[in-house]
Amino acid sequence: MNMANSQPGSMMTNTLGKAASQQMSREVTVSAQDVKVYYGDTQAIKGINLDIYRNEVIAFIGPSGCGKSTFLRVLNRMNDTIDGCRVEGKVTLDGEDIYDKSLDVVLLRARVGMVFQKPNPFPKSIFENIAYGPRLHGLASSKTDLEGIVESSLKRAGLWNEVKDRLDQPGTGLSGGQQQRLCIARTIAVSPEMILMDEPCSALDPIATAKVEELISELSREYTIAIVTHSMQQAARVSHRTAYFHLGDLIEVNATDKVFTQPEHELTEAYITGRFG
Amino acid sequence: MGRFPQGRHSSAQFDDELNSIHSHLLEMGRLAMQQVQRATTALTTGDLTLASRVLFDEAQVDRLEKIIDEECALVLARRQPAAGDLRMLIAASKGVADLERVGDEAAKLASMAEDNVRSGTSVAPYTMLHQLSVPVLALLERSLEALSRFDLQLAVEVTVDRRYRDVLGELLAKWPKVADRGAMIDLIWALRSLERVGDHARNLSEQAIFCISGKDIRHLSRDQLMDLLPGVSVP
Numbered sequence: 001m002n003m004a005n006s007q008p009g010s011m012m013t014n015t016l017g018k019a020a021s022q023q024m025s026r027e028v029t030v031s032a033q034d035v036k037v038y039y040g041d042t043q044a045i046k047g048i049n050l051d052i053y054r055n056e057v058i059a060f061i062g063p064s065g066c067g068k069s070t071f072l073r074v075l076n077r078m079n080d081t082i083d084g085c086r087v088e089g090k091v092t093l094d095g096e097d098i099y100d101k102s103l104d105v106v107l108l109r110a111r112v113g114m115v116f117q118k119p120n121p122f123p124k125s126i127f128e129n130i131a132y133g134p135r136l137h138g139l140a141s142s143k144t145d146l147e148g149i150v151e152s153s154l155k156r157a158g159l160w161n162e163v164k165d166r167l168d169q170p171g172t173g174l175s176g177g178q179q180q181r182l183c184i185a186r187t188i189a190v191s192p193e194m195i196l197m198d199e200p201c202s203a204l205d206p207i208a209t210a211k212v213e214e215l216i217s218e219l220s221r222e223y224t225i226a227i228v229t230h231s232m233q234q235a236a237r238v239s240h241r242t243a244y245f246h247l248g249d250l251i252e253v254n255a256t257d258k259v260f261t262q263p264e265h266e267l268t269e270a271y272i273t274g275r276f277g
Numbered sequence: 278m279g280r281f282p283q284g285r286h287s288s289a290q291f292d293d294e295l296n297s298i299h300s301h302l303l304e305m306g307r308l309a310m311q312q313v314q315r316a317t318t319a320l321t322t323g324d325l326t327l328a329s330r331v332l333f334d335e336a337q338v339d340r341l342e343k344i345i346d347e348e349c350a351l352v353l354a355r356r357q358p359a360a361g362d363l364r365m366l367i368a369a370s371k372g373v374a375d376l377e378r379v380g381d382e383a384a385k386l387a388s389m390a391e392d393n394v395r396s397g398t399s400v401a402p403y404t405m406l407h408q409l410s411v412p413v414l415a416l417l418e419r420s421l422e423a424l425s426r427f428d429l430q431l432a433v434e435v436t437v438d439r440r441y442r443d444v445l446g447e448l449l450a451k452w453p454k455v456a457d458r459g460a461m462i463d464l465i466w467a468l469r470s471l472e473r474v475g476d477h478a479r480n481l482s483e484q485a486i487f488c489i490s491g492k493d494i495r496h497l498s499r500d501q502l503m504d505l506l507p508g509v510s511v512p
């Protein structure tokens with residue numbers, strides 16, 4: 001079953017995914033080497049190796065508790081904020097060790113932004129939600145500059161037309177789907193290289209979900225995206241590659257069209273076809 | 278039931294739905310095969326009852342085709358199947374089309390049998406059809422068997438089996454003198470029909486291979502086939 005997608009005999013190659021992956025360069029953005037994560041004495045991640053390429057959308061799937069969120073948080077050191085959580089191994093971003101003592105974690109989290117399951121806008125105006133990051137990181141030299149960043153971020157998040165007349169109103173007053181796109185706009189306002197998304201659509205209705213998914217494929221032109229999702233269909237729709245996690249192990253990572261038509265590992269097949277427990 | 282090699286789904290109903298498609302497909306296959314068998318006999322013996330039976334049962338083959346198509350559409354919409362499940366549905370949808378054409382060929386042969394009886398055409402030259410129908414029906418049976426048991430090795434053997442084509446070649450080479458030109462053309466048509474049934478049987482096995490292994494073996498040479506399916510012996 002070890003056939004690469006280009007070989008004869010692999011049917012049903014998703015043409016969209018293929019076009020996208022052809023555009024994708026093979027430059028490594030993030031490299032995880034033998035990453036292990038412990039919560040106190042319990043090991044949640046058991047020595048994972050994974051390279052994530054520039055401008056790819058990689059989906060992390062697997063049963064609840066298999067370590068998807070934990071691994072995602074490794075990539076921008078969000079686990080540092082969890083008591084008793086310990087990370088071993090090496091993680092590089094553009095070749096630079098992100099667990100190096102001299103590294104500025106605040107800056108790292110701007111370079112590797114994160115969007116959560118539940119939209120979490122600050123209790124501030126729509127404008128301030130976006131302006132906060134660029135101001136913090138000194139990305140804008142003037143008020144006009146800042147306004148420009150706010151506008152372009154909202155545009156790229158596909159939210160501009162819906163909010164341009166009420167930028168001074170609270171971000172929390174938007175619908176769930178709009179709030180999630182606001183959070184995405186906030187993430188891209190600081191010009192990240194990579195965006196981590198942990199079940200970004202699980203609180204959204206199908207239309208809001210479709211908008212976020214559309215956004216993901218547009219954003220992948222500029223950013224590298226890792227997304228955790230419980231929706232197999234979502235993983236199949238938005239990602240170029242899919243990684244299947246199981247009990248803290250990375251079982252299989254392959255082109256998404258391959259994973260969903262000819263998974264290599266029987267655990268992957270059992271999971272994506274709903275043959276579990 | 279555990280008929281599928283991958284085991285059961287968490288949703289028992291999903292299992293039932295796939296099992297139903299699978300058994301309807303096999304039922305349709307057995308019926309189509311019986312149709313060919315009966316139509317050939319009707320042609321070689323001039324049995325009018327058998328011929329009309331074939332034409333009557335054609336509706337049953339068509340009914341199964343519709344049922345399977347509907348079932349596949351329903352599972353696709355409801356379950357968003359992936360991997361082996363998805364391949365099984367694709368294989369079933371395509372297999373159904375082949376079986377439906379097998380049924381059509383049988384109906385053609387049965388109509389020809391009826392016409393012959395009505396016009397008083399002799400059945401004697403038609404007896405040669407058996408030489409071709411035997412290997413063709415055997416191939417169809419093995420193809421259904423491979424599909425039924427998810428037997429990759431058997432399915433591969435069927436797809437590379439072109440003996441029925443050799444038989445056809447031999448029959449055409451030592452072609453008998455048939456005085457009646459119309460009858461001669463009919464006889465060639467009948468042989469071509471059976472040949473097509475053999476082709477559909479092989480297509481069906483190609484679908485079985487895709488379903489079982491995920492490999493698309495269409496239009497591949499024997500060497501490519503062996504590369505693509507390590508562990509399978511290609512005769």
Ligand SMILES: Nc1ncnc2c1ncn2[C@@H]1O[C@H](COP(=O)(O)OP(=O)(O)OP(=O)(O)O)[C@@H](O)[C@H]1O
Pocket residue numbers: 039044062063064065066067068069070071082
């Ligand atoms: N803060 C924590 N403290 C202790 N254990 C934790 C903590 N967070 C996660 N774990 C444990 O680590 C393992 C992996 O959890 P994680 O949240 O990464 O899984 P997940 O794949 O994201 O699951 P889900 O799909 O339910 O979100 C689980 O066994 C979990 O109980």
Ligand SMILES: [Mg+2]
Pocket residue numbers: 068069070198228
């Ligand atoms: Mg999680």
